[in-house]
Structures are given as structure tokens and as C-alpha cells.
Amino acid sequence: MTDDEITAVQQTAVTPAQRLVVALAAVHAARAKTTREIRLDHIDLAAHRITIAGHRHALGDFVREALLDWLAHRRATWPRTTNPHLLVSAHTALDQNPVSHFYLKKHLLLRGVHLEHIRGDRILTEALATGGDPLHLATMFDLHPTTATAYADTALNILQRAIDNPDR
Template sequence: MRCQTGTPPPPRWRHPALGSEKPALRLAAARAEQVGQAHGWSPATFLYVLDGLTLLLNDRAPGDTVPLTEVRHRASERGRGVRIAEVLAAAGLLDDDTEPAIRSWIHRRTNELPAAFASDVRAWLLVLLDGDTRSRPRSPRTVYSYFGSVRPLLEQWSASRGHLREITSTDIATAIEPLRGWPRSNTITALRSLFRFATRRRVVFTNPTARLTNPGGERSLLPMTDAEIRAIETRVTTPAQRLVVALAAVHAADATTIRGLILDDVDLPNRRITLRGVAQPLGPLAHRALKVWTEHRRSTWPHTPNPHLLISRGTAHGVGSVSQTYITDQLLPDGVGIDRIRNDRILHEALSIGPDPLHLALIFNIGHTTASRYTAFAQAIT
């Protein structure tokens, strides 16, 4: 009827936030529209998000950001909080004022320590995490590891010692004497770190670990340090190097597995890879590295008959795989060990999901004895 009479259709209703006079609300609403289209939000979800943005931004002063804790408190109905926070972050309007999990963990676990040691150990762990003028920040995994090693000793010493300055070199020697392998090595490293900190802060007058030597133990099971990670990031530059490191860091693939991969094991469009006969999703880092490598491989050796994923100048004209030593000794630069990277990945899994040797054995195709070593370490540091 409207077409016959020339009556125009009524204007389509738009949420007031999309045309708000408040610049921040209008910006956030427009960004919500973009994010919603990209993620396939339903119309109802889009309206819920706009309602939440209006609630949070309509009365806010220009230039103010929205604390994440307020988003969670005021706009969590029907799961809107996560989406609203995503939109606010994309618009540069979110202030993440939440305490990182590692910080709450430090406070919780040190509160469980004997009172004589709690405050000093807490200060040490926070400096490990944040760094200071004399040390760089350490990863949360290192913090977990160090604390897990010293905690039993602190609890033991608390029966006869009232302060860190009362701990003697004899006490330390007696405590570590029964330890062997990586537990001994990690404990020595952690104790030296603790008492170096205590000496710098004048918590203790004499460092009881000054003459303590560390034979190394089972070094490969210790978490990678930030310095090691930065060294790898700066020294690994070629597509082949990045491929090998990504497969080790994300999927815990060893050199034997990587050299045996063929092109049919990789499904880039569906983001899948078959490792050790098991198909699994490709992590984002590995997916990017594989995409760059396959493009490089195609442009460098467009007519190679070799079916293997990783090829070199020496294998491109045949069908054989690269050698083990090519990966470990020729491809990767000095100081970048594939086994070290792989071990760190397995340890991270053990710390993330809990000490379950069967899970580790299945997901990484390792033996039960090896899996048990990782789970024992994870139990010791959590």
C-alpha cells in the first residue's frame, strides 16, 4: 500500500547509543557494531551489549576509562561482561584494574608461611616478578618454581629460626644434602636468589649461600628464563628456524618428529597438523610459522620432488628428510636448543592442567617414566 500511495516506510529503529551525543558512547557503540559483525553476534546480543555500554558510559566524564571490575560488577547479566569488555578495550576505553592471578597467588601462598618469613619472601617473589634496578622480571613459571623449592625448607627452619638472618650455611647444607638431580639444582638456584635479594635489601647481614655451588642437576627440566626466551626471539630469524622453534614451543615436537613431517601432515586451511600419528589443532604461532615456511619453500624450490615439510638445499632435489644434526647443529643458532624449548612446553602443560602423567604421555607421545618426571617437578613447585 505504501508503494502505491508513495508513503515512505517508517525510519528503521536504531539504538540511541549509536547516535549518542556522548563521544565515548558513540565510539564504543560503533566499535560494538564492528566487533559484533566480525563475531556473528545475534541482534539480541548486540542490543544487550549496547545497553551495557550505555549503562557504563552515559554518565561518565569525557576522557574517563571504565575499570574492568566495574564492567564485571554492573554489566555481567547474560554474559555481557566479556563482550562489553572486549568492545571497550577495542575502543581504548577499558582500564584493567584487576589483580593478575600470579599476584594474588603470591599473597595467598606467602600468607600461609610462618610469620617470621612471610613478608620477606613475599617481597622477594614480587621483585622476581616485576624486576628492579638490578634484575629483570622473571616469568610466573619461574616464580612458581622458586617458591615451590624453598617453601618446605622455610617451614622446616621456622621451628628453630625466627628470621632469615638466622639461617646459616650449615642449615642450608643440611637441608639440601638429601636432594639429588633437578630438585637439588632448582633448590640451590632458588636459595641463592632469595638470599642475594635479602642481602641487597639488608634483611640479612651475611649471605649463607655465597659459597654454595650448583652442579647443574637436571637443568633441562627447569623453566626457561626470560633471558633464554629473549635470546631465542632475537636469534631465530629465518622461516625454517622459526618453524622448528614454533613446533617445539607449541606442540613439543622434537627433532625426529619435525624431520619426519611430510606436506600431507599439514592442513593449513583447517589449521590441523598430524604429529606422531595424532591429528591436532594448530596453535596460532605454529600456524603462522608454517604459512611463512611453506610460501618460502614454494618460492625457493618450486619444482622439488621432496614430500617432506622441512627441506634444505641438500635435500630439495631428492626425496629424503633432513638429518637430525641438520636441525640441531646447522639450522638452529648456538644457544637455541630444541630439546630445551620442548621440555619447557611439556613443563608448562604439567603446570597448567595439573600433574597428570597419563595426560602428558597421551598429548605429547612420551613414555610414562618421562611423563612422571615432569609431573613430579610440577608437584614440587605448586
């Protein structure tokens, strides 16, 4: 992502829920559907761990702060909700369902924040940092081998261009 794109996301994602969803995509490459399905019992604040799509991840400071902000907002807004999902809305606070696809679309996509773009950028950044290791990408982000190989190939092409054209 360009600096302008990152700035635009920072200026758009201003609510605790928006910041959390963006943080999960930017750090853990979490898909929108996966984020909607995260439950409170998938979070272990004491151990600094989060489980996303069945995979445990370290909970770094950036995501942890966004998570704590959201949890404080959630408690203040819906103190009596029994919804087990991390994200809740005015509609889902009264039941046990995750927020809808439209919830994230309304709060992010329609405002110009494309989670898949953020997610893809995160995976490509990891591919560049690891020298295009498809096994690492597949393991870290639960990618299909074909997808992991495509990201690795893209990273290797970028790295090769940087070697061939060091002045660019």
C-alpha cells in the same frame, strides 16, 4: 625458560625454517627428529590440523603463521621440488629425503638454540597448568608413562613449593 633465554631464541631463530622448528618445539613439544620427518600431507591448513609422530594436533595461530611463512619461502626457493617433507634444504630439494640431523644442528643448536630445552619447558608448562596430570601429558605429548610421571612429579613439587612459600 627464563625471559632472557626466550629473548635469545627469538633473536636467533630468524629464518622461516628456524622459526617453524622452534614453534613446533615450543607449542607441540616436537622433537628434532620428529620435526624432520613431518611431511606435507601431515598438514591440513583448511582444518587447522597437523599430524606429528602420528598424533593429530590443532594448528594454532602461532604455529600456523610460522608454517605459512615457511611454505611461502619453500615455494619461492624450491618451486619444482617433489620432496614430500615439510622441511627441505638445498640438498634435499633434489631428492625425497628429510633434512639431516646436522641441518637442524647447524641452523639452531650451534647458534645456541636447544630444541630439547624448549620442548622440556613446554611439557613442564603443561604439567603445571594441569596440576601434574601424567595421563594428560602422556597423551598430549606421546610420552612414555615414566617420563610423563617425572614431569608431573616435578610440576607437583614446584606447585607445592609455591603453596609452602607464597612470598617467593
